[in-house]
Amino acid sequence: MKNDLISRRQLLKRAGALGMLAVLERLAPAYAWARPTEAAQTPQLNGKVIDLTIAETPFRIGDRTGTAHTINGTVPGPLIRLREGDEVTLRVTNRLKEIASIHWHGILLPPEMDGVPGVSFGGIKPRTTFTYRFPLKQSGTYWYHSHSGFQEQLGVYGPMIIDPIESDPVRYDREYVVILSDWTFEEPMKMMGKLKKQAGYFNFQRRTMREFLSDAKKNGWRATFDDYRMWARMRMDPTDFADITGHAYTYLMNGLSDNANWTALFRPGERVRLRFINAAAMSIFDVRIPGLKMTVVQADGQNVQPVEVDEFRIAVAETYDVIVEPEEDRAYTIFAESIDRSGYTRGTLAPRPGMNAEVPPPRPRPLRTMEDMGMSMEGMDHGNMEMPDKEPSGGMKDMEHMQHGAKDEAMPETQHDYEMEEMPKEHGEHKMEDTKAMLGMRSEIPGSAPVKHGPDTHGPGNQMVPDFTRSRLGEPGAGLGNDGRRVLVYTDLKSLHPYPDRRQPEREIEIHITGHMERFIWSFDGKKYSEAREPIHFKYGERLRWTFVNDTMMEHPLHLHGMFMELENGAGDYLPRKHTVNVKPAERVSVAITADAPGPWAFHCHLLFHMEAGMFRVVEVSGKGAEAPS
Ligand SMILES: [Cu+2]
Numbered sequence: 001m002k003n004d005l006i007s008r009r010q011l012l013k014r015a016g017a018l019g020m021l022a023v024l025e026r027l028a029p030a031y032a033w034a035r036p037t038e039a040a041q042t043p044q045l046n047g048k049v050i051d052l053t054i055a056e057t058p059f060r061i062g063d064r065t066g067t068a069h070t071i072n073g074t075v076p077g078p079l080i081r082l083r084e085g086d087e088v089t090l091r092v093t094n095r096l097k098e099i100a101s102i103h104w105h106g107i108l109l110p111p112e113m114d115g116v117p118g119v120s121f122g123g124i125k126p127r128t129t130f131t132y133r134f135p136l137k138q139s140g141t142y143w144y145h146s147h148s149g150f151q152e153q154l155g156v157y158g159p160m161i162i163d164p165i166e167s168d169p170v171r172y173d174r175e176y177v178v179i180l181s182d183w184t185f186e187e188p189m190k191m192m193g194k195l196k197k198q199a200g201y202f203n204f205q206r207r208t209m210r211e212f213l214s215d216a217k218k219n220g221w222r223a224t225f226d227d228y229r230m231w232a233r234m235r236m237d238p239t240d241f242a243d244i245t246g247h248a249y250t251y252l253m254n255g256l257s258d259n260a261n262w263t264a265l266f267r268p269g270e271r272v273r274l275r276f277i278n279a280a281a282m283s284i285f286d287v288r289i290p291g292l293k294m295t296v297v298q299a300d301g302q303n304v305q306p307v308e309v310d311e312f313r314i315a316v317a318e319t320y321d322v323i324v325e326p327e328e329d330r331a332y333t334i335f336a337e338s339i340d341r342s343g344y345t346r347g348t349l350a351p352r353p354g355m356n357a358e359v360p361p362p363r364p365r366p367l368r369t370m371e372d373m374g375m376s377m378e379g380m381d382h383g384n385m386e387m388p389d390k391e392p393s394g395g396m397k398d399m400e401h402m403q404h405g406a407k408d409e410a411m412p413e414t415q416h417d418y419e420m421e422e423m424p425k426e427h428g429e430h431k432m433e434d435t436k437a438m439l440g441m442r443s444e445i446p447g448s449a450p451v452k453h454g455p456d457t458h459g460p461g462n463q464m465v466p467d468f469t470r471s472r473l474g475e476p477g478a479g480l481g482n483d484g485r486r487v488l489v490y491t492d493l494k495s496l497h498p499y500p501d502r503r504q505p506e507r508e509i510e511i512h513i514t515g516h517m518e519r520f521i522w523s524f525d526g527k528k529y530s531e532a533r534e535p536i537h538f539k540y541g542e543r544l545r546w547t548f549v550n551d552t553m554m555e556h557p558l559h560l561h562g563m564f565m566e567l568e569n570g571a572g573d574y575l576p577r578k579h580t581v582n583v584k585p586a587e588r589v590s591v592a593i594t595a596d597a598p599g600p601w602a603f604h605c606h607l608l609f610h611m612e613a614g615m616f617r618v619v620e621v622s623g624k625g626a627e628a629p630s
Contacts, residue, residue: 044079044161048089052077052102054124054146054156055095059183061250061257066185068155069096069146075255076179076279077144077158084139084165090132092124096151099123102132103147103561103602104160105317106301106579109134111599114561116147119602119618123148139164140301141275141319143179150188153281153608157181161275162301169496170297172273172323176264180287180314180336180345182249182280183257191244192609195520200237202245205342205365207238238368239340240517240553241478243609244282246343251283253336253347261356262347268329272349273297275321278314281608284339284555284582286313286480287320289332289349290360294322296488300578302564303496312488313339313477315557315582317606320488324349331355339479339555341365366479372553374453374466374586445491445570446547447471447588453551456512458526462551463516469549469588473569477555477584491569493576499566501594505545509536513550513558513583513605513615520613522605528614535620536603538595547590550583556610557582560619562601565591580606595621 052071059068059075071077082088094100101123103115113134117123124130139162146156159177184191194201207215207228216224256262266272274294278285288294288311295306298321306323314320314336326332331350338344341362348356450468457465476487515522524532538544545568548558557580564577568590575592583589598621605615 044081046081048086050080050088050090051093052090053093053095054100054102054151059155061183061252062259064185068183069151070155071102071158075155075183075252076181077156079177080144080158080160082136082160082162084136084162087133087135091129092132093129094124094126097126099125099148100151100156101146101148102144102156104132104142104144105559106140106142106319107134107160108137108562108564108597111562111597111601114601116561116602119600136162138162138301140298140303141177141277141321142301143277143279143319145279147602150192150281150608150612152279153182153184153188155183157279159275159277159279169303170273170321170323171271173270174266175273175275177254177275177277178264178334178347179252179254179277179279180283180285181252181255181278182244182283183252184244184248184250186248188281188608191248192520192612195243195609199243199517199520200240202243202248203237203239203340205239205245205340239365240368241340241366242283242338242342243520243554243607245340246338249283249338249343251280251285251336251338251343251345253334253345256347258344258346258359263353263355264334264347264349265353266326266349266351268327268351270325272324272326273321274324274334275319276314277319278316280316282316284313284315284557285336286311286339287334287336288312288360288485289324289334290358291332292324292326292349294324296492297321297323299493299576300564300580302577304576305494305496305574307488307492307494308486309488309492310485311480313480313582315555315580315606316608317557317559317580318578318582331357333357333359335360337363339477341479363479363483368478368553368585371472372478372585373464374450374468444568444572445471445473446545446568446590451588453549456526458512458514458523458551461516461519461521461523461528462514462526463518464553465551466586469551469586471589472584472587473567473589475584490567491571493567493569493578494571494574495576496574498573499575499577499592501543501592503543505543505592507539507542508545508547510547510549511536511617513548513552513556515552515554515610515615517552517554520609522610522613522615524615524617529616530614532617535600535618537623538593538619538621539623540595540598540621541624542595544593544595545590546593547588548581548583550585550587550589553585555582555584556615557606558603559606560593560601560603562597562599562619562621563593563595565593567591597621 057070068075092102101115101117111120113132114120142160145152250257254262293308295308331348334347336345447470450470453465473490480487512525514526559580566575601619603617603619604611
């Protein structure tokens with residue numbers, strides 16, 4: 001293993017011998033390169049003891065060079081391949097000038113091994129080595145990354161596969177890891193500063209006068225004018241899909257840009273397993289392989305009942321394993337487009353190296369809708385929701401009462417001192433049952449019927465409160481699903497085996513995802529982490545339902561450390577287990593949790609800049625609830 005470390009001196013020596021560019025080409029890890037021979041596909045680190053070193057290393061994309069923070073000299077870091085049931089020792093040495101860390105994303109382990117500075121350990125000081133040691137209680141596709149500052153954005157992430165003890169229920173002839181990420185030559189701290197000054201700084205896809213004219217032609221002057229004025233009044237932008245866009249980012253596949261064309265080889269007729277990991281700091285991707293169906297077999301490391309799709313959206317920190325069966329002797333493009341359509345990365349599946357397939361043309365960028373603001377109540381009695389014009393206008397009257405944030409700045413902050421435990425009652429005027437009865441709807445997905453937002457507006461740090469929130473688990477997401485492609489939705493996910501803890505949730509808590517997009521403040525329940533240091537308390541052993549309510553107009557991939565979340569997506573006994581749940585705008589999502597991991601755990605939005613801006617909490621599992629089944 002030691003041989004895999006590239007010290008700076010070695011690097012320079014080799015640079016002298018080979019020329020710097022040749023060396024820099026090789027900074028992508030070995031598994032990122034297609035193997036011309038069939039034998040060695042994915043060089044990897046394995047065994048009982050693994051050594052990793054975090055250091056600064058030159059990094060090149062095209063003709064631009066910068067400095068990455070690397071693990072063992074590469075971006076992404078090495079593939080760590082382990083076996084369920086083993087105990088592993090991972091020695092991480094920090095050669096940076098600042099505190100570093102590695103968090104093992106999605107892995108169930110003791111809290112002091114989780115690697116979040118300030119929550120479960122002190123971080124790895126410069127020039128020291130921290131030894132992680134834990135038993136592997138699970139199998140599947142996972143990853144690891146720094147949990148310190150912006151190191152993840154700078155390159156500190158890598159894949160981790162844990163092979164099952166028992167035979168793998170997924171049959172495949174060969175496999176590849178496909179890590180998607182976003183690289184920038186800008187300094188992340190400076191980018192944060194720009195976002196704070198002007199939230200739309202990196203959005204170069206705003207609507208233009210030309211678009212106004214064409215919209216007016218299509219929808220009429222009045223409707224178009226109302227629509228544009230509404231967005232302006234709310235100080236929001238319907239093109240707001242990614243805080244940082246392809247303007248600043250180069251999107252990478254296994255550390256390579258689309259030009260470098262990472263290639264995976266196959267023989268026609270083989271079953272190829274692709275393990276997709278979204279290790280980006282800020283970018284949600286839509287993934288497809290034109291000409292091939294993909295069968296999703298695993299989500300967030302957990303086996304799921306196979307579901308065949310043309311495309312899937314992968315939020316930051318999620319993983320999806322798919323099986324493809326290319327029959328023809330031709331190349332296929334693995335295409336990963338950013339959610340806002342400002343860029344893409346791609347690789348190639350091919351029978352021989354050096355082949356290419358057509359790269360799809362960009363699709364039009366999507367726009368936020370009334371639904372994303374919790375305004376469209378499909379199937380609801382519209383009553384007080386006057387909609388004088390046809391789409392896309394909602395009429396100004398409705399918009400003005402949407403403008404809570406602006407109004408609330410002048411108002412004192414009210415009733416924010418509720419206890420978590422009391423939230424379901426205190427927080428919303430739910431009347432969920434009433435609403436259901438009224439609509440004659442029945443569903444086992446919590447929030448299937450729209451739930452009215454409570455009186456709490458979450459204070460001045462919050463820009464908007466949707467009137468209603470509801471489950472959107474069956475929707476593919478903005479910009480998807482309108483072109484005949486079968487897109488994976490969360491309601492497709494059914495775990496391969498029934499979930500083990502059969503108890504009904506004995507307690508329900510609710511947390512609101514809040515923020516002020518214009519000021520780039522991100523928070524939970526209106527409070528940044530710096531303003532809410534007291535942990536959220538889970539009773540050890542209890543079964544609880546946690547409901548995430550997204551009061552913002554952006555997607556937020558929420559990640560809980562230490563425990564899986566069972567997504568309450570209507571799958572009956574087969575609720576899928578996830579470590580990261582992407583919550584859509586104005587959505588209400590419930591997860592069931594068995595609080596079987598004592599200790600302090602991080603809970604946060606996995607968009608790095610949102611987490612850094614305050615969308616972070618500590619969950620403390622302690623005390624004694626009911627006995628958890630083993
Ligand atoms: Cu977020």
